[in-house]
Amino acid sequence: MLAGLGRAMYVRRFVVIAVWVVVAVAGAVFGGGVYDRTESMGTLPADAPAAVAQHRLDELAPEGERLVAVISGREVGAIALINSVTRIAYEIRALPGVAEVDDSYTTGNRRISTDQRASLITVELRPGLSDDEASRVAEQVSAALRRIDAPEILIGGELPAERDFADQAVRDAAVGESVALVCVALLLIVLLGGVLAGLLPLAAAVGAVTATLLALIGLASLLPVSDYTVNVVTLLGIGLAVDYSLLMIARFREERAADPRVAVPELLARTVGSAGRAVLVSGSAVAAALVGLFAFGGPLLSAMALGGALVVVLATVAGLTLVPALIAIAHRRIPARGRWRQRGPGLLARLAGFAQRRPGAVALTVTAGLLVLSAPLFFVQFGNSDVRVLPSSSEARQTHDAVRERFADPPKQPLTVVVEAAPDRPDVQRLFDIVEQLPGVSDVYPRSGLPPGVSAADVVPAGAEDGPQAQKLVADLRALDTPAPLLVAGPAAELADAKRSVAARLPVALAIIVVATGALLFALTRSVVVPVKAIAMNLLTLLATMGVLVAVFQWGWGAGVLGFEPWGALDLTTPLLLFVFGFGLSMDYEVFLLARIKQEWDRRTGDDAAANDRAVLAGITAAGPVVTTAALAIGIVFLGFVLGELVAVKEIGVGMAVAVLLDVTVVRGLLLPATMSLLGRWNWWRPGARTEAPPPLVPAG
CATH class of the missing domain: 3.30.70.60 (Ribosomal protein S6/Translation elongation factor EF1B)
Structure with missing residues (x-):
């Protein structure tokens, strides 16, 4: 079927390109309107206790x-x-x-x-x-x-902060995408050996992103979409489209080099038939990871999941249609050898050869190193992004800082306790007296003017309005023996409930992602061991990446270089988005390598440990340059968004760049070949498979 698609893309190449041009122009003209339809939203599910409390409070007062x-x-x-x-x-x-x-x-x-x-x-x-x-x-x-x-007037508050956030998100997206696209274009022109060849992946990226912007406009009419969603989704779309384009170009070069006499339609059929399968599996794996976001139930994450699913589908479609059509027209301008096909083995092949000679020591050292990098996670603090993530040039941020720094008792948003009982009842009055004596309470102000039969009081925490002390106070309030049902609203309650909701739903999200990606990798490799090992390595990469983020954004290591002020926590959505996007992109490179390794294993002349090592090294040697180039390109894309001013977007940009760097060097270059050498023929085991003598666990010799 995929081979037939490749032939069809050659026959209808001009029509396909014309359709994508129309989409790109429409996206360029109308896509920016998505920012006019975005709105602020949180991660808290509607059924969370704090959300229920706030809804009740809005009804009452x-x-x-x-x-x-x-x-x-x-x-x-x-x-x-x-x-x-x-x-x-x-x-x-x-x-x-x-x-x-x-x-x-x-x-x-x-x-x-x-x-x-x-x-x-x-x-x-x-x-x-x-x-x-x-x-x-x-x-x-x-x-x-x-x-x-x-002489000086500063104006802030939630509305100005939301406006500043939206304006900054637009500016960050414009700067990040422009810088990223220009730098990636220069990199690809050099590595692919020609201007047209280098611009071809960028054309696919532009097509995917502009189509996504149009789709997000439609999505925004059905459910809320945030500026943050648009930024992160476009970032993901550029990366995936470039990855899939590079894989297609590399495969076309190989097919053409293997038999120059074959006609272009047949070359495209072979290219899409082989590389297209890897693109489909990769896109499905990334989409499966995004589905896991739905398990968390919050409006922001649901919108992110839908937006991400849209861009994955469109990037995959662009890789399977637009890229082959462009190759069909520009194949004569695609050099037979680019700089990524240097003489001798590439970086990943050299790393793999080193790992295969010392598999045990390499596997142990890399695993230990990744665990050391993940150690800061023991000290992680999570928070909900607020005005503090805005740049210091924002007036809303300046107002917030001035209030906190210049006033002895700055106003803070309190916790609000709602009790479904009349305020004149003695037990309600005793309850508020008990609340006033709780640790971490600064003041208690009973509210008046409420409907009959309901009492409420604002409870001012002693420390930060959503800090650890305030979150503990939420738990203490909910644990009180009350005369009637008690609800707690406020920033600390929302953060505590969001963290509890994430922790409760995380196993479900993990199960969805692990089962779906494991099944896709099994379909690709026909092995049980390889998918399990791939998932374990991805988790190691993400844990190490999160540890680096804690050191950078919570502790402030390198904050001056990156141009931000740490606020003592990571945004609660960062680990979730990083896990999903990082897991999906890591699986992207895993699929590229495993598809080629499996192909070499199927062509092996033996089934012992030596044959396994030959297949692994041959597969990494063939696919390594593509993976390295793709990693460089997508790393630049993510680093382009580090130039922005929003700390939450910086966290994702730095996190994804670190994840890609770790994944493509120490994990795919060292840990993958080392563990495959240690397991030998067991890599390809599956239930019901016929086995002969037990294979050795280490390479022969």
Whole structure:
């Protein structure tokens, strides 16, 4: 079937290319509109206790969005400043859509900085405003605040932070994709030995990404999509499309070199028939890994899974249709030998030869090294990304930092306890007294104005609003012996529930990914041992990568070089996305190598350990240059996104670059051949397979 597809791509090459050109143009023109449809979302499933609590609280006492302004630069007692703030505060109160204004001069709350040169103004918008209405009112409030007679005015809050995040995501995507595509183009032109040959994989990447942007516009009309989703998904699409293109080009070169007299349609049939199988298996493995994200149930991860599945399908389709069609037209301009076909064995072949000579020592050393790299995971702290992941140039971030640094008792978002019982009941009053005495509680403020039969209180944690102490306080509150059902809402409750949800659903996600990828590798190799070993090596790679991320982004090692400020934690979504994308891409290279190793094993002249070693070395020698070039290209793609300003995207970019580097060098170059040499013919064992004498566990000689 795949061979027939290759012939069809030759016959209909102009039609296929024309269709992809139309898609690319439409994606370039309309695809950017996806950012207008994105929205902020979290990782918390709708049935999580904190989500249920927040929903109940919104029913009882809905609150609007808040803007926070820091007015600074002159003495807070200056008459001109007092008059200006007072006048503007009353103007803002009169704006339609404003619910409340809290400042240091017209209300009883004194919010003055420790140096007496700054004050806070908090503006709450009316509950129930639509997103567009809230944005319009927020702009009017901001414009009024900026008319205050003060040298410096900073305006922040959730709405400005979301706007800054969206704007920064667009800029990061533009910079990251542009730099990545230019650098990858230069690399491929050099390694493939020609301009046209080097640009061919980039054409496939552009086609896949633009098609994905169009698909995401449709997806955004069905469910929420975040800016973060768009950035990460386009990054994945570029990498996969380049990988699949390189595999196709390399296979076409081999088929043409093996028999130059064969016509191009037959060469494409052989190319797609062999390399296309590896592309299909690889794409299916990556898609299976993305399906695992659905097991976590959160809106952000579900959107990421759907977006990722779209880009994997489109990158696979581009690899099986657009790339063969481009080869059919440009085959004369594809050199017979590029720089990736250097004289003598390539890097992976040399590493493999070294590993096969000392399989036991290499396997032990590499495994120990990867485990050492993963050691920082014992100290990992996870958090939900907030304004702290924005760059220091963001006004919302500057406002947040100014509030935290300049005010002795900065306002923080508290935990809110909701009890389904009347506040005048003695047992409810005793409950709130007990809450006030709990460790880690700074203040308790009972709420008023609630419907009959319901009580609520804001519980201010002593430390950070979502830090470890606040998360422990959530557990303590839920463990209380209460007179009626008790719910806890707030940032710490959301983070605690998100972590608990991830831990509970992780085995299901792992089972989906492991079973699906294991089955695909079994279909490719007809072996039980090889898939198990491949999955174990992928897990080692990802553990080591996560350890590096903890050292870099939590501890701040190299933060100055990478241009970010560590905030003491990793985003909770980072390990999940890194696991899925890293696992999928590692399987990508695994499939490329194993497909060729299996082909060499099937052509072996013996079935002993020596024949196994010959098959492994021959397969890595043949496929190694493709894998090395693909790894260099995709590493550049990921590093291009490190140039962005959003810390969450930097985490994914650095993590994927590290994962690719480890995977293609120490894992595929050393650990894979070493373990295959140790297992010998047992690599190819499967239930029911006929065996003769027990094979040796180490290579002969």
